[in-house]
Structure formats: C-alpha cells, structure tokens
Amino acid sequence: MITVLGAGAFGTSLAISLARTGQPVTLWARSGGAQMQASRQNIRRLAGAPFPDSLTVIDALAEISEDGPVLLAVPMQELRSFLTENARILAYRTLIAACKGLDLTTHHGPVETLRACLPEARAALLTGPSFAADIAHGLPTALTLACATAELGKDLQQALTTPNLRIYRTTDTAGAELGGALKNVIAIACGACIGKGMGDSARAALMTRGFAEMQRLALRRGAQPDTLTGLAGFGDLALTCTSELSRNYRFGLALGREDAFDTSLTVEGVPTAKAVVAWAKELDIDMPICTAVAALSDGAYSVSEALHSLLSRPLKEE
The missing domain is CATH 1.10.1040.10 (N-(1-d-carboxylethyl)-l-norvaline Dehydrogenase; domain 2)
Known part of the structure; x- marks a missing residue:
C-alpha cells in the first residue's frame, strides 16, 4: 500500500500514476475528499484526470494504512507543522517528501525537516523536473529519489516507478534538496x-x-x-x-x-x-x-x- 498525503495537483498526480499500476493507493485530502471519491477526479486542482479504480480518497488521516511508504505532498512552509501535529501517526514510517524549498524559519530543506521533526522515521525526497498535469496524463517524466542509504533507495525506486514515471536514485539528499529549492x-x-x-x-x-x-x-x-x-x-x-x-x-x-x-x-x-x-x-x-x-x-x-x-x-x- 502506498499513501499520498496532500491532494493538491502534484500529490493527486502521483497518486494517479502509482494507482495506474493496479496497486492500492490511498490519497488523503485535507478537505473535499468525499467529493473526490464520489466524482473520481480532483476537479479543483487537476480536472480531466480520472482516478484509477485502485485509488481511494480519504478525509481522516487516522485511517491511513500502517504499511508501506508515505508520500508527503504538502507545501514546504507547512511541512514542519504538519509533521509535528501528526507525529504519532507518522513516527517510524518511511516518509518521502514531495515538496521543494527551504523552511523560512529553520532554513531546512524537506529531508532535514523530516529528520529534525521525526528522527525515528526513514526520510527521503522525490524531486526533479515535473508538472502535475504531465504525470497525471501519463506523459513520460523522470524524477530523482534521494535518501541516505542505497538499500532504502533501491526499495523505494522499485515501489515508485511506473510506466510513465522513471525514478533515478541518489544518496545526496543535500544536493537534491537544494537543486529543487x-x-x-x-x-x-x-x-x-x-x-x-x-x-x-x-x-x-x-x-x-x-x-x-x-x-x-x-x-x-x-x-x-x-x-x-x-x-x-x-x-x-x-x-x-x-x-x-x-x-x-x-x-x-x-x-x-x-x-x-x-x-x-x-x-x-x-x-x-x-x-x-x-x-x-x-x-x-x-x-x-x-x-x-x-x-x-x-x-x-x-x-x-x-x-x-x-x-x-x-x-x-x-
């Protein structure tokens, strides 16, 4: 099971691409999740990109699966507070930030923020040249997956690669953070x-x-x-x-x-x-x-x- 937290355009597009492989994917929406689940698309952020059958949208964060990696598609300036507020649910998970930038207060990038807020979690970053509409409509896109250990990187590379989404891996989390920011x-x-x-x-x-x-x-x-x-x-x-x-x-x-x-x-x-x-x-x-x-x-x-x-x-x- 793969979980995507954040139903903006980019989070939705990742959930669609991953679900097209037939694997179960859960997309958490801060608001409007029931409407998206009923209409089978994100009309507000990504209209015209229907949801695959294996994609489920939920409103309650507590309902996410306890298994599998979690993609965090929340704005960079909200990431730190989001992790702090939901530490009990996210602790000890494999967390993949899908945002770019530097925290204005701490100057930390996404991986640094994950490590500072939830040191017991396994932290990674998904970044690179991509537009949500391209990913959602099945157009070829290549991204970089950055995490500290090569072993975790290989596992996540396999889990996140789809027919239109090609994932390259690196252990240089600092370079991936700063390039994207x-x-x-x-x-x-x-x-x-x-x-x-x-x-x-x-x-x-x-x-x-x-x-x-x-x-x-x-x-x-x-x-x-x-x-x-x-x-x-x-x-x-x-x-x-x-x-x-x-x-x-x-x-x-x-x-x-x-x-x-x-x-x-x-x-x-x-x-x-x-x-x-x-x-x-x-x-x-x-x-x-x-x-x-x-x-x-x-x-x-x-x-x-x-x-x-x-x-x-x-x-x-x-």
Whole structure:
C-alpha cells in the first residue's frame, strides 16, 4: 500500500500514476475528499484526470494504512507543522517528501525537516523536473529519489516507478534538496525578465548565471556536483524557467508585467529567496540574482531597478 498525503495537483498526480499500476493507493485530502471519491477526479486542482479504480480518497488521516511508504505532498512552509501535529501517526514510517524549498524559519530543506521533526522515521525526497498535469496524463517524466542509504533507495525506486514515471536514485539528499529549492528562485527572475520584455537572450543569461549561483551555494552546503547537473538541479531549472505551467515562473511574469497574482497559489521561490539571502550573508557567498529576487518579492525593488543592479556589477571573468 502506498499513501499520498496532500491532494493538491502534484500529490493527486502521483497518486494517479502509482494507482495506474493496479496497486492500492490511498490519497488523503485535507478537505473535499468525499467529493473526490464520489466524482473520481480532483476537479479543483487537476480536472480531466480520472482516478484509477485502485485509488481511494480519504478525509481522516487516522485511517491511513500502517504499511508501506508515505508520500508527503504538502507545501514546504507547512511541512514542519504538519509533521509535528501528526507525529504519532507518522513516527517510524518511511516518509518521502514531495515538496521543494527551504523552511523560512529553520532554513531546512524537506529531508532535514523530516529528520529534525521525526528522527525515528526513514526520510527521503522525490524531486526533479515535473508538472502535475504531465504525470497525471501519463506523459513520460523522470524524477530523482534521494535518501541516505542505497538499500532504502533501491526499495523505494522499485515501489515508485511506473510506466510513465522513471525514478533515478541518489544518496545526496543535500544536493537534491537544494537543486529543487534554488531553481524556483531563478525561475522567478526568468519570469520577471520575460514579463518585462527583456527577451530570450536575457533569460538564457539569467539561467546560466543563476545555475552558477545554485552550484556556489549548494557545494558549500555539502552537495555533490553531479547532483546539481542532473535532474534535481539543471533539469528542474530548465523546465521551471521556460514554462508558464511553473507557478514560480508565472509569479515572475506577473512581477515583470506589473499584474496581480493569485495569492492562493504556493510560490516556494519567495521564502526560499529570503532564506538564501540569509545563508549568503552567513557564508559570505555572492548571490546577486537570488538577492535581487528577494528584494523584488518584498517590493523593495522594481524589475527595472533589479536589472540595473545586476548590470552595474563589476566586470569579471566567467
């Protein structure tokens, strides 16, 4: 039995893909579970993706199976409180975070948060370039599964692989966490660039220099270089910075166009940018794009002012 906690678009899509194999999958919804179970789809978050017969939706967290891995598809900024509130149910389980970002208070990534809140649990992370609609509609997607031990990684890789979902594994949890978190910040910058009408050449420059910032910080935090050049880093960066299906990219577009943005949508790049700025000061690392995104998100900079701050920096070797 596989359990998915969180019936947002991504959690729902994972549950659909896993259930298509015929194995029993339980999807817990904070609200609206009975309606989803009756209609056999998540009309609000992922309309047009019917549920396989082996997928069951529940409202009560206490009803989840005591066996099998648990995927946590809850927003990063809510993960710590969710684990604390449900520690009795989740303790000693195999927990796989399916969220990206850094906790604004602790600056922990998903795996670090799991370990801090539930040290007796087996912690893992599922990350990489993916959109919920692609997964739900059976389109081929490759993801990275990161956990500390190779043995657990192999077991979970087998359990989570489906005909359209190919799972690669790594023991570099720090690299997988930071790749998935930092690319969201760069995606906001790229969205603002396109929204302001600066063009694709400027976006390519932001992606390239942004990737250099990602590597700079992640390597200082103990990540392995190969992880950042793989699915969890460069792969996710390429997808998120080029598609309007990315909420972080769309948020940047809205900033560049000076349009309103739906505040009900989770934009993990905003709190991550703030955490990165704090880290950069602590570690004395130059992170100009991330710093500009944090200022943009707070309203301290306009897009024009942010661009000027980046272009007026001293010239240097690449």
